[in-house]
Amino acid sequence: MMCDAPALALRVVTDGHLDVPLPGRGDTAERLRVLAGLCHRDISMGRLVEAHLDADAILADIIGERTGDGEFWGVWAAEPPEPTVTAERQAGRWELTGAKPWCSGVISCTHALVTARDADRRRLFAVDLQQPGVRPERGGWAATGMRTTETGTARFDRAVARPIGEPGAYLDRAGFFHGGIGVAACWLGGARKVADTLYATAARGRDDDITLMHLGAVDARLAEGQALLSHAAAAIDSAPEGLERARRLASQVRWSVEQIATDVIDRVNRALGPAPLVHHREHAQAVADLGVYIRQSHADRDLVTLGRLVVEESTARRPTAQEDRCR
Structure with missing residues (x-):
């Protein structure tokens, strides 16, 4: 079964x-x-x-x-050339915008560590996925292997994030x-x-x-x-x-x-x-x-x-x- x-x-x-x-x-x-x-x-x-x-x-x-x-938690750190996620500091808080592919547990995870581009630097952020600025997307997974891992794309629209380290x-x-x-x-x-x-x-x-x-x-x-x-x-x-x-x-x-x-x-x-x-x-x-x-x-x-x-x-x-x- x-x-x-x-x-x-x-x-x-x-x-x-x-x-x-x-x-x-x-x-x-x-x-x-x-x-x-x-x-x-x-x-x-x-x-x-x-x-x-x-x-x-x-x-x-x-x-x-x-x-x-x-x-x-998930760890979403894939960094293909496209698409990308950018991080900007706005009004005293960090926000993520963009799309992150290859996110396992994209539906079920409550939080994730997400890499994003802060100018020309790669930085890690903690994100509460239960906020309006995060939209998980399934689809595109044609393989039989690992099909139940809910691997998809997470889309961020000014999602509030916390930097983890420098x-x-x-x-x-x-x-x-x-x-x-x-x-x-x-x-x-x-x-x-x-x-x-x-x-x-x-x-x-x-x-x-x-x-x-x-x-x-x-x-x-x-x-x-x-x-x-x-x-x-x-x-x-x-x-x-x-x-x-x-x-x-x-x-x-x-x-x-x-x-x-x-x-x-x-x-x-x-x-x-x-x-x-x-x-x-x-x-x-x-x-x-x-x-x-x-x-x-x-x-x-x-x-x-x-x-x-x-x-x-x-x-x-x-x-x-x-x-x-x-x-």
């Missing part, structure tokens, strides 16, 4: 039982475990809850505040990259959900060599992903303010988990053939959801970024000629 992802996410967020550690506070492993578990339950629901938890972490990181009881505060911090690793944990949880059908099929006695080969490979890949997340959690907790280390770590983990998720989808399909995709609605939806979700990465561009970070770090560590002569 398909779930109503926004309604379920809202219940998870607001029922008072969602107590997830902030990243970099000593228990990041538990945070990543919860995120993976949410997407193992339902990928679209987990994606929406992850955004709320990310908003909570961003607020705590930048201004020392947390999301409030009964609130359901311009650049959202991106120029280790926590931004810790959040990216949280998304990778969601991908891994989604991969586990896709793999569940293969595990269940094998448990029912289908133990031919091809099925067992793919099952073994999937099991090893999922263990690899868990090891990556455990390593990342320990690294985050050991240096929570380390911006350059966080940037490189996030690139490593996200690309690696993306490969794991892609391989799991492929191996489950190859092991089981088309039957689960056409007869098992929940499995088919999970495959479609995960395929769209991992495209939140920037694919090969992320490898270019990682390669550049490796070179920059190597260059920074290279001894100068004077240091070489002193050896």
Whole structure:
């Protein structure tokens, strides 16, 4: 049975039982475990809850505040060339005007962190979405994958907003990259959900060599992903303010988990053939959801970024000629 992802996410967020550690506070492993578990339950629901938890972490990181009881937050930070959202200070208050695409939870969220242009600078704002100056729009989502995340466009018409930190505060911090690793944990949880059908099929006695080969490979890949997340959690907790280390770590983990998720989808399909995709609605939806979700990465561009970070770090560590002569 398909779930109503926004309604379920809202219940998870607001029922008072969602107590997830902030990243970099000593228990990041538990945070990543919860995120993976949410997407193992339902990928679209987990994606929406992850955004709320990310908003909570961003607020705590930048201004020392947390999301409030009964609130359901999104993080709407997509920055395509067009359309754009601009921020202007009018009569002592900030107002947002324009359109923001790719807003998940555009109907159900009560609040959102929204990036906007303050002159030529990118700045983050908190917006109460239950005001006349905000109009959510659905439509344009043709894909089957992630179709229940209510991803659409938010239109702002002089919507009152509160700045969160100074311009650049959202991106120029280790926590931004810790959040990216949280998304990778969601991908891994989604991969586990896709793999569940293969595990269940094998448990029912289908133990031919091809099925067992793919099952073994999937099991090893999922263990690899868990090891990556455990390593990342320990690294985050050991240096929570380390911006350059966080940037490189996030690139490593996200690309690696993306490969794991892609391989799991492929191996489950190859092991089981088309039957689960056409007869098992929940499995088919999970495959479609995960395929769209991992495209939140920037694919090969992320490898270019990682390669550049490796070179920059190597260059920074290279001894100068004077240091070489002193050896």
